[in-house]
Amino acid sequence: MTFLSRTQLITALGAVLLALFVLELVRRRKLSEEYSLLWVMATTVIAVLGFSTPLLTWITHVLGFLGESSTTFAFGLAFSLAMLLYLSLKLSRLGFENHALTRDLALLRDEVETMRHGGGGSAR
Amino acid sequence: MTAARVLVVVPAHNEEASLASTLAEVRAKAPGVDVLVVDDGSRDATTRVAREAGVPVVRHPVNLGVGGALQTGFRWAYEHGYEVGVQLDADGQHDPAYLEALLEPVLAGRCDVSIGSRFVSATGYHAPWNRRLGMLLFSAIARLAIGRAITDTTSGFRAYNRAVMNVCQHDFPKDFPDAPLLITLARRGFRLCEVPVVMRERQSGRSFYTLGKQLYYPYKNLLASLMALIRRPV
Ligand SMILES: Nc1nc2c(ncn2[C@@H]2O[C@H](COP(=O)(O)OP(=O)(O)OP(=O)(O)O)[C@@H](O)[C@H]2O)c(=O)[nH]1
Ligand SMILES: [Mg+2]
Numbered sequence: 461m462t463f464l465s466r467t468q469l470i471t472a473l474g475a476v477l478l479a480l481f482v483l484e485l486v487r488r489r490k491l492s493e494e495y496s497l498l499w500v501m502a503t504t505v506i507a508v509l510g511f512s513t514p515l516l517t518w519i520t521h522v523l524g525f526l527g528e529s530s531t532t533f534a535f536g537l538a539f540s541l542a543m544l545l546y547l548s549l550k551l552s553r554l555g556f557e558n559h560a561l562t563r564d565l566a567l568l569r570d571e572v573e574t575m576r577h578g579g580g581g582s583a584r
Numbered sequence: 585m586t587a588a589r590v591l592v593v594v595p596a597h598n599e600e601a602s603l604a605s606t607l608a609e610v611r612a613k614a615p616g617v618d619v620l621v622v623d624d625g626s627r628d629a630t631t632r633v634a635r636e637a638g639v640p641v642v643r644h645p646v647n648l649g650v651g652g653a654l655q656t657g658f659r660w661a662y663e664h665g666y667e668v669g670v671q672l673d674a675d676g677q678h679d680p681a682y683l684e685a686l687l688e689p690v691l692a693g694r695c696d697v698s699i700g701s702r703f704v705s706a707t708g709y710h711a712p713w714n715r716r717l718g719m720l721l722f723s724a725i726a727r728l729a730i731g732r733a734i735t736d737t738t739s740g741f742r743a744y745n746r747a748v749m750n751v752c753q754h755d756f757p758k759d760f761p762d763a764p765l766l767i768t769l770a771r772r773g774f775r776l777c778e779v780p781v782v783m784r785e786r787q788s789g790r791s792f793y794t795l796g797k798q799l800y801y802p803y804k805n806l807l808a809s810l811m812a813l814i815r816r817p818v
Contacts, residue, residue, distance in 0.1 A: 559648055559652055559758065562644050562645060562646055562648055562652070563644070563648070563652060563655055563656045563659070565645060566622075566642045566643055566644045566645070566656055567642060567656060567659060567660060567663075569642075569643070570640075570642045570643075570660070
């Protein structure tokens with residue numbers, strides 16, 4: 461029905477390379493399985509939409525976009541925004557945890573020092 | 585000065601220049617109270633200055649901001665059995681001569697938090713226009729939220745009783761413990777009161793209100809005040 465256009469080839473190749481890179485990062489323990497899931501899902505979507513022109517055309521038609529490239533961009537943008545929101549959530553949580561840990565560490569260190577200096581309490 | 589156990593918590597970030605005189609002044613003017621310095625990841629000799637003054641120091645390995653330092657200080661106070669915790673700036677702006685007046689309503693059980701206020705009566709405090717505007721805005725917000733006026737929401741000279749210090753452990757604004765904190769505490773049913781004080785100019789070192797913070801402050805505190813109002817206290 462359709463030959464692979466140059467765009468399709470580039471998209472598909474890009475998706476496969478990205479997926480491989482993500483998996484390699486997991487293998488090297490640089491990326492946790494949790495985060496890799498999002499990227500694997502994203503690359504799958506890119507690959508499917510890139511290969512299947514009818515599907516992309518159908519989605520474009522259903523959503524009323526002006527062209528296939530708009531659909532691709534819209535999906536890409538939506539994904540990026542979702543990822544950024546997710547990351548700010550994670551970052552906030554890390555911040556809260558870090559805050560609590562730092563305070564705990566400071567108090568524990570104080571307690572250890574007090575014990576070491578003979579439990580004299582405040583006077584140091 | 586008082587029979588009750590009172591701990592003055594001094595949050596300090598790079599305050600080696602003014603800390604020694606601040607601590608000496610507290611000792612001279614309020615000999616009955618204990619002092620704790622919370623060194624919030626300073627890169628200067630803040631900790632050494634405090635130790636040389638014979639004052640215990642708790643050190644954060646990294647900078648958390650005033651809120652975090654106070655939380656640490658209040659937990660220390662709570663665990664060491666203090667009945668009242670006072671927040672006092674390291675830069676010498678808060679005159680310890682007012683400690684007795686600040687502590688009185690809390691020790692007498694007439695309120696849970698007392699705020700050293702520059703505006704309860706004429707105290708000759710002059711702030712730049714942008715700060716004055718912010719202070720007006722946030723005292724208006726506090727009035728709307730709490731139903732009564734807090735004239736000086738930005739004062740960092742306050743006394744808190746044990747119950748409040750305990751609550752502050754898990755519910756406390758990170759960077760600017762001002763209007764949002766007061767709203768949260770009022771919503772929990774704690775009684776706030778204001779005591780007139782005179783504040784001085786910063787003696788040395790640098791103000792922590794950089795331009796960036798001055799721009800961030802209204803946004804953060806507006807949002808946090810709103811959240812303090814609509815969020816169910818945890
Ligand atoms: N723990 C901690 N304390 C801080 C930090 N920044 C400032 N402080 C302390 O908070 C107190 C008030 O800081 P200031 O910079 O004087 O703020 P201010 O008094 O509201 O403003 P000025 O009128 O400009 O002095 C001082 O005791 C500072 O040492 C910080 O990042 N962490
Ligand atoms: Mg100051």
